Amino acid sequence: MARRFTRPLTTPAASRLPHEGNRPFVSLTSDWGLRDPSPAICRAVVLGIAPDALIVDITHEVDKYNIRHGALMLWCALPFMPIGAHVCVVDPGVGTARRPIAIETGRGDYLVGPDNGVLLPGAERLGGVARVHQIDNTQYRLPVVSATFHGRDLFSPAAAHLALGVPLEAIGPPLEPSDLTPIDWPQVVIRDGELETSVIYRDTFGNLKLAGLATDLATAFPGIARGETLHVQRGSARGAPIELAWGQTFGDVAKGESLLYEDSYGRLCIAQNQGNAAAGLGLDEGMTLRISRSG
């Protein structure tokens, strides 16, 4: 568990889309689910403060209380969002002493949410933490703050005001970036011709996203070429490994076959062509994988 999120991250040039218009931009991410009215209420709270705001819901279907998933969603999505204020509420400690914070990133965005690590990988992806302030100015929240819905009462109003141009220092006192609560993010280890990493996310196609990035694979296996077969061994198992081609897209292998590829965000990923890799290969989140060359 690193003190801060410091893995090297690649931001594709493709992903820089500065916001051309003058409309304030707010994105919303949470684990509330779309069955309950919470996301719509936050959207309405933002519109009540910033009626011209453009709002994009990144997702509200983060697994309940899963800080790592929330962080991954921001990591994937934020580089494609216009510069703006981004709320992320995966907040098992709501109403306790954990601090509500607003981070200013190197790109000029504000990341708004609880100080539990969920904002850090996304911040890193947008140029890192430039400044961070605690949210405590009662002027920039709803008049009554509940103990259980800070997304509505605290974070969405703060984001709406920041998106409108309220300066960060007006939101509350500054904090030391180094004092922020870190996120528990799996390490990637390269040793003895092996890349050891773990499955951090199973998407709805059954594709498995790994902690390792494509750049890690290139470091571990210099000169690796598309089409090369890799051995993937689960955890400490010693049996026959899974054999996966290092491919570029699903159609590189036959229908029903699996491959290891670089996903569209630069991350290592395992997929099955027109199938479900998690089910087909018996892999799931949290599993450690040891990848090696077959040659």
Added chain:
Amino acid sequence: MARRFTRPLTTPAASRLPHEGNRPFVSLTSDWGLRDPSPAICRAVVLGIAPDALIVDITHEVDKYNIRHGALMLWCALPFMPIGAHVCVVDPGVGTARRPIAIETGRGDYLVGPDNGVLLPGAERLGGVARVHQIDNTQYRLPVVSATFHGRDLFSPAAAHLALGVPLEAIGPPLEPSDLTPIDWPQVVIRDGELETSVIYRDTFGNLKLAGLATDLATAFPGIARGETLHVQRGSARGAPIELAWGQTFGDVAKGESLLYEDSYGRLCIAQNQGNAAAGLGLDEGMTLRISRSG
């Protein structure tokens, strides 16, 4: 079953967010689900009539045909919405004799949907039913009205026109508010040192919302303080009750422990800290609960 929805309701001051801009506002709520294109079609129908409308989907994942759930979603969400026209379609009687109606609330909103009770708790929350008209002016609907999708053909167009400023009386003839179909809403009973209420909603966290409000608890147990333990007995059971602390937020109890608290809308709610109270306590919608002090 009350003739009308008349439970005393608390609207937090925090929830009043009058719409500052000049854009017409429309919200959409239904039991259609997000897999089918129905919500998107209604959104497009509104935009076809009012291209500048701001539209918020409160939820489309109301349990199928569950009028009480639909009503609860409006009750929770509407106070946070800008003043506007709010469509709610949970409508098992679509195409039959049940009347399509538009209610004007005390706050100045329009609530648009079937006359089956689903609009009434939300109307009460916005200052009550000021006027109600039947929707029957063919000028404010789509040219062809199907027998099975009044949300698209009747309710969304009416809401879009009302949001644009069409006067309520142009939509159709007036109805007597006292003639509206009531909603079947569970009563809360306070007697012999007990608060008897029932579970009306299990949210996606497994939190259980009760028919009773926090004000009911204060009435039943004068001087009750946070941290006090309460006995919760299911239905007519005589065994050992569940013991729950009367807390303020999830972190008031240890991880995996449950509590009774006032949710962010003023309603009694049972939750488990970072867990699922419904699964953990074996409670579900429709169960009657008898709450008493332990002392």
Added chain:
Amino acid sequence: MARRFTRPLTTPAASRLPHEGNRPFVSLTSDWGLRDPSPAICRAVVLGIAPDALIVDITHEVDKYNIRHGALMLWCALPFMPIGAHVCVVDPGVGTARRPIAIETGRGDYLVGPDNGVLLPGAERLGGVARVHQIDNTQYRLPVVSATFHGRDLFSPAAAHLALGVPLEAIGPPLEPSDLTPIDWPQVVIRDGELETSVIYRDTFGNLKLAGLATDLATAFPGIARGETLHVQRGSARGAPIELAWGQTFGDVAKGESLLYEDSYGRLCIAQNQGNAAAGLGLDEGMTLRISRSG
């Protein structure tokens, strides 16, 4: 399997809602699901190019890789959408040789997606394929195109540019409409007093949409009147058929009873009043049904 999608389609007059404003309109449809950030990222990509765009997500919950479902969603929804650019990504062949295309329809819309048939029924519904061009101008895509997320890198940017007024011929070279990959769409057969069709979609209510349209039923059974009982035989079964009334809306039959009706898009559909027809009748997608009069 037809070379092209050529079934006669009825577009209700009600469904023509030309876009009154000047804002570019973009719709998004996919099988990505709402748990992952992909839909939000595409929305942000469109806004990065066309900050004033109106965007409607038709659905992102198309069954994975189900081209026929994606096509049906467009077929249902597009006539109700403002004229604009409509992205549909159900694309099992992403990154392979299948061509990315943009179709101009008779109504003046652009349909943007893979050349795998998914766009054709929707195009037919909007006046047919007027012109079609391959998408290959690097000026109208993101700077880096991944091998696995063409929705983000290729299709959404192309749609945003087309919605802004970029002419179709600037997007890439023209293709012959007759060279487009057809869609595998079930045929409807009328013979010997029988209408043979099949179930193509089970919606979230458990309603079953058939390949056949209401006009097919009128052709097969001249003079058929509402209330008439029809025999519905599954596949090649010879046992007792299901008996269904030809009704107009759910309330035409008692609660829990099923009926055959014309859905709000002109399609034959089987539903159970306030119940789930798929579960109740044991019917599901892919089943062939033979419908005959009982008289």
